[in-house]
Amino acid sequence: MSRAVVLLSGGLDSATTAAVARSEGFELYAISFDYGQRHTRELESAKLVATSIGVKDHLIISFDLRAMGGSALTDDINVPLDRKTENMAETIPITYVPARNTIFLSFALGYAETLKAYDIFIGVSEVDYSGYPDCRIEYIEAFERMANLATKAGIEGTGRFRIRTPLIDLSKADAIRRGLKLGLDYSLTWSCYMGDKKPCGRCDSCKLRLAAFAEVGIDDPLEYM
Amino acid sequence: MSRAVVLLSGGLDSATTAAVARSEGFELYAISFDYGQRHTRELESAKLVATSIGVKDHLIISFDLRAMGGSALTDDINVPLDRKTENMAETIPITYVPARNTIFLSFALGYAETLKAYDIFIGVSEVDYSGYPDCRIEYIEAFERMANLATKAGIEGTGRFRIRTPLIDLSKADAIRRGLKLGLDYSLTWSCYMGDKKPCGRCDSCKLRLAAFAEVGIDDPLEYM
Numbered sequence: 001m002s003r004a005v006v007l008l009s010g011g012l013d014s015a016t017t018a019a020v021a022r023s024e025g026f027e028l029y030a031i032s033f034d035y036g037q038r039h040t041r042e043l044e045s046a047k048l049v050a051t052s053i054g055v056k057d058h059l060i061i062s063f064d065l066r067a068m069g070g071s072a073l074t075d076d077i078n079v080p081l082d083r084k085t086e087n088m089a090e091t092i093p094i095t096y097v098p099a100r101n102t103i104f105l106s107f108a109l110g111y112a113e114t115l116k117a118y119d120i121f122i123g124v125s126e127v128d129y130s131g132y133p134d135c136r137i138e139y140i141e142a143f144e145r146m147a148n149l150a151t152k153a154g155i156e157g158t159g160r161f162r163i164r165t166p167l168i169d170l171s172k173a174d175a176i177r178r179g180l181k182l183g184l185d186y187s188l189t190w191s192c193y194m195g196d197k198k199p200c201g202r203c204d205s206c207k208l209r210l211a212a213f214a215e216v217g218i219d220d221p222l223e224y225m
Numbered sequence: 226m227s228r229a230v231v232l233l234s235g236g237l238d239s240a241t242t243a244a245v246a247r248s249e250g251f252e253l254y255a256i257s258f259d260y261g262q263r264h265t266r267e268l269e270s271a272k273l274v275a276t277s278i279g280v281k282d283h284l285i286i287s288f289d290l291r292a293m294g295g296s297a298l299t300d301d302i303n304v305p306l307d308r309k310t311e312n313m314a315e316t317i318p319i320t321y322v323p324a325r326n327t328i329f330l331s332f333a334l335g336y337a338e339t340l341k342a343y344d345i346f347i348g349v350s351e352v353d354y355s356g357y358p359d360c361r362i363e364y365i366e367a368f369e370r371m372a373n374l375a376t377k378a379g380i381e382g383t384g385r386f387r388i389r390t391p392l393i394d395l396s397k398a399d400a401i402r403r404g405l406k407l408g409l410d411y412s413l414t415w416s417c418y419m420g421d422k423k424p425c426g427r428c429d430s431c432k433l434r435l436a437a438f439a440e441v442g443i444d445d446p447l448e449y450m
Contacts (some may be wrong), residue, residue, distance in 0.1 A: 029284040051386040070339030099335030102375045110324030114295030139374040146367035150327045155358045 001027045003117035004164070005108050008032050008058070010045030012209055013123030015169055015189045016179040018053045020166040023120045023182050028055040029115055031108050035100075036066035036074045038195040045190035052188055061107050071097040079193045081202040084210050093131050093204060095193060101134035102143070109147050109161065118159040127171045137168055172212035180216075187221035198225045226252045228342035229389070230333050233257050233283070235270030237434055238348035238392055240414045241404040242279045245391040246346045248407050254340055255283040256333050260325075261291035261299045263420040265288050270415035277413055286332050296322040304418045306427040309434050313429050318356050320418060320429065329367070334386065343384040350392045350400065362393055369389035397437035405441075412446035423450045 004026035021028055030053075043060065050058040066074045073079070073095050080094060101124070107160045108120050124135040133139060141189040144163040148154035154161060167175050179186065191209045192199035199206050199222040213220040229251035231243045244254055255278075257271040268285065276281040291299045298304070298320050305319060326349070333345050349360040358364060371390040373379035379386060392400050404411065416434045417424035424431050426449040438445040 037269070059292055061288055061292070063286055065335065068285055068336050068339050070335075096377055097335070097379070098338035099331055099372075099375060102334060102371070103328070103331040106324055106328040109327060110290065110295075110322070111293050113323035114293050133380045134375045135375055136374070139371065142367070142371035142374050146327070146364065146371045147324075149361070149364040149367050150324060152321055152323070152358055185446045 001025070002031060002119070003027045003056075003115050004119040004121055005029045005031055005112045005115065005117050006055075006121040007049060007104055007108055008046045009123075010042035010049060011092070011123070011205075012172065012179075012186065012189045012191055012212075013125065013175060015049045015053075015184060015186070016175045017121050017123035017166055018049060018055070019179050019182040019184045021119070021164070022053050025162045026119065028053065029111065029117060030055045030058040031111050032058065032060045033104055033107070034060055034062040036064045038073060038079075039190070039193055041192075041197075042190045043193060045188055045219045047149050048188040051187060059111060065097060065100075068098065071095060073097050073193060079203050081200070083204055083207065095204065096132055099134075101132075101139075105143055105163065109151065112161065113151050113153055116153070116159065118153070118161050119164050120161060121164045123167050124165055125170055125172070125175065127169065132179055137165065140165055140168075171207055171215075173215035176212055176216050185221075196225065198223055212214070226250070226345070227253045227347055228254060228340050229278075229279075229344040230254045230256055230337040230340065230342050231346040232329055232348070233271045233275060234334055234348075234409060235267035235274060235415045236348070236430075237397065237404075237411065237414045237416050237437075238350065238400060240278075240409060240411070241344050241400045242348035242391055243274060244279070244404050244407040246344070246389070246411045247278055251344065253278065254336065254342060255280045256336050257283065257285045258329055258332070259285055259287040261289045263298060263304075264415070264418055266417075266420060267415045270413055271427065272415040277359045277410060284336060290325070293323065293447060298322050298418060304428050306425070308429055308432065310432050313356060313433070317443040318429060321357055324359075326357075332366055332369055334376065337386065338376050338378055341378070341384065343378070343386050344389050345386060346389045346391070348392050349390055350395055350397070352394065354398045357361055362390065365393075395431055396440075398440035401437055401441050410446075421450065423448055
């Protein structure tokens with residue numbers, strides 16, 4: 001049984017990605033990050049999703065990106081609320097965390113190399129990508145190339161790392177349709193950027209999620225504030 | 226005054242690199258990592274070097290790579306001792322930490338982006354590189370390319386990140402000669418992989434350091450066990 005590492009934030013996209021990876025028959029190793037995000041609530045969801053999917057192990061790496069600053073997700077900067085979804089992709093939002101996916105993928109790469117797992121799954125999409133540069137396929141391909149030069153397995157030729165992005169061409173609505181077919185329980189997931197007990201329904205992440213469920217034509221199983 | 230980020234381990238190479246960066250007139254921001262290495266002693270040296278060089282700020286990021294395993298630097302695997310320096314580059318040693326430089330450079334990239342610093346200095350060398358894949362120029366160039374696709378500054382064109390490797394073509398002896406010319410005090414640095422109070426003189430890192438000082442024809446200012 002081949003092993004794969006999946007980046008699991010606890011959000012809708014990464015949970016769907018994990019379900020896709022499982023459907024391909026991999027033995028899954030999840031990795032999540034406690035990085036000083038205001039929405040640490042998502043880590044509880046990551047654990048629930050990991051258990052529900054049946055991962056072999058779940059590694060949570062802790063570090064503090066607040067010391068760097070520069071993002072509404074880790075800083076004392078207000079998360080923007082009530083933006084229209086159609087305007088979100090025009091500029092890179094203040095919720096962008098500098099180099100976040102690069103840091104996450106780098107840890108996933110190290111984890112994968114120690115496990116001899118050569119498939120690394122990440123739930124990025126170019127369709128509803130919300131303006132983040134590190135969610136584009138061009139970036140992912142450059143990371144993959146670098147990864148194979150960075151590692152013992154890559155240069156010795158014992159394994160070639162692939163960064164797998166099954167959602168890259170899917171809208172969030174299509175991702176939900178895919179996850180539902182695979183039996184994923186979206187009540188376990190968490191998307192809200194705010195740190196409250198119930199999702200706010202007003203940040204970009206909630207807005208995109210709610211719009212996607214509306215497009216699919218079913219109710220989001222989460223209870224909003 | 227342009228800003229630069231420098232990766233500072235506390236070792237001979239990174240200290241020399243910081244001295245070179247300072248000589249180019251940058252305002253320096255050092256970044257170091259407490260990652261579960263058995264030689265945390267090097268962080269004390271990193272602080273001393275940072276102060277001595279006169280950095281503007283010194284960020285220490287903590288995380289635990291021991292949870293991943295796979296390296297003699299973080300695991301309960303013995304560090305190899307008494308190897309001949311001429312044999313060290315033949316294979317990738319057990320002290321290789323999977324994806325370590327990639328993880329370090331990723332944090333440096335995030336730090337640099339928040340600082341609007343576009344030069345990131347790292348003290349890798351291809352000459353005495355001790356067999357690590359993530360010390361080669363091909364890897365560094367791939368990381369740089371990825372970095373400019375990963376970041377807001379990179380894709381908006383407000384800044385182009387450069388991974389600077391002033392030691393890449395220098396032997397360790399030449400690095401020491403360079404550092405001495407720049408007034409660097411090597412008694413502040415630390416190279417030993419072991420976690421003891423004095424350097425062991427027997428691990429690969431000590432062996433390479435001692436051979437380099439011998440080649441320069443001066444005594445290493447550190448007192449060995």
